[in-house]
Amino acid sequence: MISTALERCPRCRRTPGVVDAARSAGRYEGSLREIIHAFKYEGRRGLAVPLAAMMRTAGAPILAGADAVVPVPLHPWRRMRRGFNQAHDLARYLRVPVASALWRVQATVPQTGLTSAARRRNLRHAFRVNPLASGTIANRTFVLVDDVRTTGATLEACAATLKAAGAKEVRALTVAVRMRRLNDSNDPNDSNDPNDPNDPNDPNDPNDPRAGTGA
Numbered sequence: 307m308i309s310t311a312l313e314r315c316p317r318c319r320r321t322p323g324v325v326d327a328a329r330s331a332g333r334y335e336g337s338l339r340e341i342i343h344a345f346k347y348e349g350r351r352g353l354a355v356p357l358a359a360m361m362r363t364a365g366a367p368i369l370a371g372a373d374a375v376v377p378v379p380l381h382p383w384r385r386m387r388r389g390f391n392q393a394h395d396l397a398r399y400l401r402v403p404v405a406s407a408l409w410r411v412q413a414t415v416p417q418t419g420l421t422s423a424a425r426r427r428n429l430r431h432a433f434r435v436n437p438l439a440s441g442t443i444a445n446r447t448f449v450l451v452d453d454v455r456t457t458g459a460t461l462e463a464c465a466a467t468l469k470a471a472g473a474k475e476v477r478a479l480t481v482a483v484r485m486r487r488l489n490d491s492n493d494p495n496d497s498n499d500p501n502d503p504n505d506p507n508d509p510n511d512p513n514d515p516r517a518g519t520g521a
Contacts, residue, residue, distance in 0.1 A: 325458065325462055325477065326465075326475045327477045328455070328458070328477065328478040328479070329367070330364070331360040331361050331365070331481050332483075333484075334454050334482035338481070341357065342481060354392070357396060357481050358399030361400060361479055373405075374403045374407070374446070374448055374449075376406070376408060376464070377397040377452075378393045378460060379393075379408050381410045381412070383413055394406075396452075396453065402449065405442065405448065406439065407443060408433050408468070409433065410433055411431075411432065411434050429462075433463055435468070446474060448475070449476075449478065451478075451479055453480060453481050455482070456484040458478075
């Protein structure tokens with residue numbers, strides 16, 4: 307398992323984040339990467355069960371005392387084309403109540419080539435609180451759930467949205483973390499990989515006409 311301190315590059319560690327604590331079950335490489343690809347891009351949704359089991363083991367301190375887990379939402383276009391939200395599938399098996407507390411309201415422009423600051427700006431207005439859940443957030447502790455973490459920009463944006471609505475604490479738990487070099491600007495935000503040939507339906511793909519339109 308990999309904790310927040312190891313997930314972040316030295317430059318990022320010097321910048322306080324909104325996420326209070328984070329953990330990943332492993333690195334996004336080798337067999338784990340292949341399994342995540344099969345789960346996410348080939349629709350092998352049954353893999354959510356063993357992947358969530360890994361998350362429960364590695365993330366026990368993150369899940370302890372949490373009021374609910376919150377899947378990182380997909381934009382409706384991506385959810386419709388993929389047919390499922392991988393984060394929600396994982397959250398269902400973490401043995402903590404699931405709260406669909408966030409909506410993704412913007413299909414953001416491609417993150418590839420953006421600096422960390424630009425990635426944060428790109429996601430600044432991408433999320434909003436689900437109106438049906440707005441009265442259940444104040445003074446509660448949540449764990450954001452996603453499949454892969456890269457820069458943490460998406461998780462930070464989600465955490466900021468929850469905290470603006472009154473959340474007491476926001477943690478994060480992912481299956482894997484993509485280890486990055488300081489000068490690596492070609493990795494996309496978190497679980498989205500616009501350069502991945504296995505994901506032709508990714509609206510972060512610069513060739514997708516919906517990328518950046520907010521449609």
